Amino acid sequence: MTDSARSGPKLRVLVISHPCVAPAYRRKFDLIAESGDVELRLIVPEAWPEEATLVRFDAASAPEWMRALPATWEGYYTRYFYKRGLADQMRLFAPDIVHIEEEPYSLCAGQAVRTMKRHAPNAKLIFRTSVSRDIRLKSFAKPLLRFVERSVYRRTDRAFVLSAHAKQWLATRGYTGPTTTFPNGIDTRVYRDLGPDAGSEQREALDIPASSYVVGYVGRLIPAKGIETLLDAVGAIPDAAALIVGDGPHRAALDAHIAQRGIGDRVRLTGQRPPVEVAALMHAMDAFVLPSLTTPLWVEFFGRVLAEGMACGVPVVGSDSGEIAGTIGDAGLVFPEGDATALGEHLTRLRADDAFRDGLIAKGRARAESEFTWETIAARTVAAYRETAGAA
16 A cells, blocks of 8 residues: 555544454454554454354454444344444444445344434445345345335445446446445465475375365355266266365265265265365365356355465366356356366366466466455455545
8 A cells, every 4th residue: 555545544434244253254354454544443243153153252362443242133144233332333433434244235234324324424334245136035024124225225325346247236226326346355375375285285184096186166065056066077087086175954965966976985075174274175176166056046146265266276167157257257267057067078178288277277376366365455445445435
């Protein structure tokens, strides 16, 4: 960030973000706080379910600019809201900008707008959305949440979106104000700075033959992730192996599919692993695949694991569900969702053509560093804050 950017007064920004109760999701705000441009106040719930674990706010390790407030309906992003304390935080902090990292149709977003009306009437409002298509909501909740959504749009000064498609989707919902496009970020240090033997050590620990061509997946084990497509593609490639990292309710169905295909000796399912171990496991992969399937209830809105794979130096392949193609850009390959034959053709080419593979690896690393680092996203966020506040 330039000296001229730091010469203006500090902006007071109050952020509301339920994911940030987990330290792994705070990196962007750590960097924003360190920038010297922003005086930050980050509001999070006291606890939030993450996969199968209840993550609790740890005041002892949290930065001084964070506050945890009691909430109700933790784990339900459209329904949760704060029981008490938000009005006091807004009144005492007196923000220039309120930034809600919550969907505009959530009760928490509606609560923020209502609280601003009384306690921060002159503050600018920014919301962030991860959505780029209509989401099926419970019928009893639709009227209320649609009312909330409209009230948020009327009050908003800027929206942060994941993609151009998300901007178009917002327009269909009634928001036509300023937008800034931000992808999800990753801490590239976690995926990049591993020793040269990280991959081979993981293969040895998992008893994967050194000669195997390892095709990997990281994420939840649910039907919409399309993991059967990956398994079918691997099953058709001699000496290929599948490395599946993650857990979820679809595990038993995958076990049955693996048994039916007769490829049990070529598949490793590790269960859920912490981020550092996930990075090492990615280094054990020759190709990373995100084979997501679009459903009436879900579409892939970004595909963060693709950026993580790029940072690891692994060529990435994704289905054409949702925003996957936009995340990959020219740094990987895309196949029609559910098409195991097309996926297998991509994997076979990657295996056979070293120059092509190395070119994609180089593009992926460059894309991860230029587009998806938290450092890049934090700097762009501060610039968007200043533009929104009229101080740019």
